Amino acid sequence: MSNIQVKKVSGEEQFKNVISHAKEYGFIFQSSEIYDGLSAVYDYGQMGAELKKNIRDYWWKSMVQLHENIVGIDAAIFMHPTTWKASGHVDAFNDPLIDNKDSKKRYRADVLIEEYVAKIEVKIQKEVEKAKARFENFDETMFRSTNPRVMENQKKIDEINTRFKTALNDNNLEEVKQIILDLEIVCPISGTRNWTDVRQFNLMFSTQLGSVTDDSNTIYLRPETAQGIFVNFLNVQKTGRMKIPFGIAQTGKAFRNEIVARQFIFRMREFEQMEMQFFVKPGTEMEWYEQWKTKRINWHRSLGFPEGKYRFHDHLKLAHYANAACDIEFEFPFGFKELEGIHSRTDFDLKNHMEFSGKKMQYFDPEDNENYIPYVVETSIGLDRMFLAVMSMALNEEVLEDGSSRVVMNIPAFLAPYKVAVLPLMKKDGLPEKAREILNRLKLDHNCLYEEKDAIGKRYRRMDAIGVPYCITVDHQTLEDNTVTIRDRDTMQQVRVHIDQLPAMVNEKVSMSAQLGKLM
Numbered sequence: 396m397s398n399i400q401v402k403k404v405s406g407e408e409q410f411k412n413v414i415s416h417a418k419e420y421g422f423i424f425q426s427s428e429i430y431d432g433l434s435a436v437y438d439y440g441q442m443g444a445e446l447k448k449n450i451r452d453y454w455w456k457s458m459v460q461l462h463e464n465i466v467g468i469d470a471a472i473f474m475h476p477t478t479w480k481a482s483g484h485v486d487a488f489n490d491p492l493i494d495n496k497d498s499k500k501r502y503r504a505d506v507l508i509e510e511y512v513a514k515i516e517v518k519i520q521k522e523v524e525k526a527k528a529r530f531e532n533f534d535e536t537m538f539r540s541t542n543p544r545v546m547e548n549q550k551k552i553d554e555i556n557t558r559f560k561t562a563l564n565d566n567n568l569e570e571v572k573q574i575i576l577d578l579e580i581v582c583p584i585s586g587t588r589n590w591t592d593v594r595q596f597n598l599m600f601s602t603q604l605g606s607v608t609d610d611s612n613t614i615y616l617r618p619e620t621a622q623g624i625f626v627n628f629l630n631v632q633k634t635g636r637m638k639i640p641f642g643i644a645q646t647g648k649a650f651r652n653e654i655v656a657r658q659f660i661f662r663m664r665e666f667e668q669m670e671m672q673f674f675v676k677p678g679t680e681m682e683w684y685e686q687w688k689t690k691r692i693n694w695h696r697s698l699g700f701p702e703g704k705y706r707f708h709d710h711l712k713l714a715h716y717a718n719a720a721c722d723i724e725f726e727f728p729f730g731f732k733e734l735e736g737i738h739s740r741t742d743f744d745l746k747n748h749m750e751f752s753g754k755k756m757q758y759f760d761p762e763d764n765e766n767y768i769p770y771v772v773e774t775s776i777g778l779d780r781m782f783l784a785v786m787s788m789a790l791n792e793e794v795l796e797d798g799s800s801r802v803v804m805n806i807p808a809f810l811a812p813y814k815v816a817v818l819p820l821m822k823k824d825g826l827p828e829k830a831r832e833i834l835n836r837l838k839l840d841h842n843c844l845y846e847e848k849d850a851i852g853k854r855y856r857r858m859d860a861i862g863v864p865y866c867i868t869v870d871h872q873t874l875e876d877n878t879v880t881i882r883d884r885d886t887m888q889q890v891r892v893h894i895d896q897l898p899a900m901v902n903e904k905v906s907m908s909a910q911l912g913k914l915m
């Protein structure tokens with residue numbers, strides 16, 4: 396195998412590279428760019444739409460196809476407004492916001508505090524790494540519980556977290572502000588501590604249904620897909636003859652008027668969620684919560700990115716509906732951030748829908764001969780964040796053996812937007828016709844590209860840059876013996892194979908089924 400070295404870049408540089416690459420190669424464009432864009436809204440281009448669809452498919456198949464007791468639905472974005480009263484979103488779907496009076500910039504108060512804590516965590520991690528490099532049989536737990544600097548910093552973190560948690564639970568916004576003042580957190584733009592009071596801000600977008608404008612016609616763009624599942628719980632249970640425990644999955648758009656929307660597609664105002672609500676017998680929810688934590692982390696790990704890129708983070712403040720909750724965090728180029736949430740939502744949603752609608756939301760358990768409102772364990776992942784995670788990991792600049800470099804997207808082959816590029820070596824001598832013959836055989840099963848312009852080396856580079864895992868080159872020998880070369884994107888190695896071998900070979904290399912098999 397040739398000697399390929401991945402260039403090391405800082406997180407900040409990697410993030411910039413991802414954003415510009417996404418635009419240059421048709422993955423992501425700013426929404427309505429010709430009008431200077433719309434803040435925190437993005438469009439997926441020709442490559443991005445395919446990658447996004449494949450990630451969505453992988454999630455859907457792993458949830459619905461692999462589980463006999465999970466089915467999928469597609470509920471509408473608009474819902475009866477009482478839905479959001481019952482779910483608690485009208486009253487409690489708020490973020491605490493704070494403004495800096497000098498820079499006039501707006502922040503989420505909780506994020507300011509969390510970022511402060513994250514900085515201390517980085518300090519601790521640095522100490523740990525330094526010690527790890529120095530000692531051979533390094534015991535991290537022991538080190539953390541004996542090193543004075545680490546202990547002091549950890550104590551600081553625990554104190555802030557406890558204080559912050561109490562303030563949030565008591566809805567004590569003055570105390571939240573006081574924490575920011577006591578920690579001497581400054582605005583990154585003005586550098587001052589001239590903060591306004593903390594206020595709550597509801598994140599739901601509202602609009603009017605029909606032509607009459609009054610309050611009774613106010614409806615909301617759904618801020619989560621979950622409620623479409625809850626209101627259909629009985630429909631699905633009855634028509635699908637589902638027995639508890641069972642799950643309902645859904646993917647679709649959600650909308651939140653985020654206070655601070657930045658970091659590209661990490662925090663958008665219109666985004667897509669992939670959610671699954673798992674209905675269980677009350678009292679068994681913690682077992683299922685643990686099971687789903689394991690299943691979901693295994694799903695992430697199945698993509699083959701380094702283990703250290705993921706970690707669990709337990710919620711300090713539980714949402715109004717949860718009795719246990721954690722996030723799967725991913726190390727994005729700008730640090731560890733939430734990628735997926737796993738929540739034990741109790742019977743909060745069904746119970747409230749029952750109360751507000753007057754309709755029974757109970758399940759008759761034939762085994763125990765009793766009626767109950769099921770408890771729910773939810774897994775909720777942002778498709779756009781998942782897309783960003785894949786792109787951040789896949790995009791690499793490599794230095795090759797001969798000193799030249801290439802930009803490559805090492806997207807797992809089963810997720811790649813296009814699986815194969817068919818390239819005639821030259822635009823003459825019947826090579827294009829032969830290439831199209833091969834293309835026509837493969838395109839029934841896969842997204843394939845055809846390209847005859849430019850020198851072959853240049854075409855390979857372009858295919859690397861958009862993450863095409865395999866390039867098939869048709870040359871003069873092909874006309875004689877029906878063999879082609881197939882080039883592997885990651886190793887750049889080429890092998891010569893008969894064209895009759897291609898369909899099976901490509902199928903095997905890019906198969907999503909084989910990947911799903913790893914999850915069984």
Ligand code: ATP
Pocket residue numbers: 619651653660661662663664666667668733734735736775776777778779780
């Ligand atoms: P955060 O704390 O980052 O605001 P959250 O805890 O409000 O996220 P959830 O309500 O748990 O998020 O939503 C589930 C998932 O939906 C998140 O894990 C995330 O992947 C995705 N998500 C939430 N808000 C956004 C957003 N504004 N843009 C893109 N994805 C989002």
